[in-house]
Amino acid sequence: TLTIPNDAIPDSMFSFSLTAVSQNNSIRSHTQSIDVSASMISNATIEISAYQMNKDTTVDAGETFSIEFTIWNNASRQDIFSVSLLHDPPGQWIIEQPTLDNAVINSESSTSFTIDITAPSTGQAGDNAPAITPVITSKRSGIVFQGTPYDGIVVSTVSDLELRLIESPQKLTPGVPTLVLLEIENNGNGQVAATLTSETIPETWDWWIRINDTPDISPWENHTGVIELS
Numbered sequence: 001t002l003t004i005p006n007d008a009i010p011d012s013m014f015s016f017s018l019t020a021v022s023q024n025n026s027i028r029s030h031t032q033s034i035d036v037s038a039s040m041i042s043n044a045t046i047e048i049s050a051y052q053m054n055k056d057t058t059v060d061a062g063e064t065f066s067i068e069f070t071i072w073n074n075a076s077r078q079d080i081f082s083v084s085l086l087h088d089p090p091g092q093w094i095i096e097q098p099t100l101d102n103a104v105i106n107s108e109s110s111t112s113f114t115i116d117i118t119a120p121s122t123g124q125a126g127d128n129a130p131a132i133t134p135v136i137t138s139k140r141s142g143i144v145f146q147g148t149p150y151d152g153i154v155v156s157t158v159s160d161l162e163l164r165l166i167e168s169p170q171k172l173t174p175g176v177p178t179l180v181l182l183e184i185e186n187n188g189n190g191q192v193a194a195t196l197t198s199e200t201i202p203e204t205w206d207w208w209i210r211i212n213d214t215p216d217i218s219p220w221e222n223h224t225g226v227i228e229l230s
Contacts, residue, residue, distance in 0.1 A: 002036055010040035010077055010140070042138035043074040044081065044105075046147040049112050058156035061123035061189055065153055069134045070112045073105035080104050081136040085115065086146075088130035092120035095132065102139070119155050125190025129153035160187040161194055161229075186229035193226035 002014075015035050022028035049068040059065040073079045081103040087095055096116040105111050117129055131151035137144045167181035186192050201207055210220040211227060 004036075004038050008038035010038055012038050014038075039141040040075060040077050040079065040138075042079050042141040042143040042145075044072060044079065044136060044138065044143075044145050045074065046071045046083075046134045046136050046145055048147075048150050057152040058154055059117075059119045059129075060156055060158060061119050062121035064116050064118045065129075066114045066116055067132065067150065067153075068112055068114045069147065070110050071103055071105060071136055072110045073107060076107055078104065078106050079141075080139040082139060083113065084135045084137075086133040086135055090130050092122070093129055094118040095130065103136070117153065119153075123155035123189065125155055125157035125188070127155040155189065158189045159192055161185070161192065162187055163196075184227065184229070192229050194229060195226050 002016075013035055014037075015033060017031050017033045019029055019031040046069055049070040052068045071081060071083075073081075083098040083100050083103060085095065085097055094117065098113055098115050100113045103111050103113070115132075117132070119127070119129070128151065131149040133149045134147040135144065136147075162185045164183045164185070165180075166183050167179065169178045169180070172178050182196075184194055184196070186194075196209060198207070209223045211223045212220045
């Protein structure tokens with residue numbers, strides 16, 4: 001065990017040697033020279049950047065979202081950091097590891113880097129990205145610093161309604177209700193409430209809506225208000 005003085009200058013070297021001598025034959029011995037350097041005491045933090053805190057945290061399904069982190073070196077000397085990420089199981093999310101190999105930062109200075117995260121192409125509205133925790137390790141002291149997990153990214157809502165005409169009459173008989181069969185489909189990525197309106201039907205005409213989610217099972221029912229689609 002070698003104790004380093006508290007006032008040792010970082011990177012200063014101390015050399016000593018150890019010798020092993022055979023108790024059976026003192027001629028047999030071996031000496032090993034050992035060099036020890038005093039490491040610095042690192043003091044650093046890593047968090048999302050101020051720019052990132054003010055950035056919208058929604059991403060479309062299949063799109064890529066960039067996250068910016070900032071490293072602060074609060075020590076009295078220059079330090080060198082390696083960067084990595086911890087995160088929950090990504091599932092279909094793609095989380096890129098940082099491309100920054102060595103972050104050389106002067107005392108009381110900072111540097112920023114970005115990582116990319118891609119949402120699943122089948123992502124549904126409101127799906128959350130895995131929590132991402134940035135980690136830096138000083139290459140001059142071996143001390144590890146871990147940032148606050150960042151988990152504010154969600155898949156945004158994409159609304160895409162389609163209305164199709166299935167069946168319509170060639171002629172209308174006055175006073176007799178006539179069926180116009182329509183189908184409405186939600187091609188978006190989340191639940192939506194659809195409202196059916198018409199700006200061309202004369203005000204003197206009567207018209208109403210009947211819906212049936214399962215025509216083979218339940219009867220058609222009169223409907224007012226919005227139509228909820230999953």
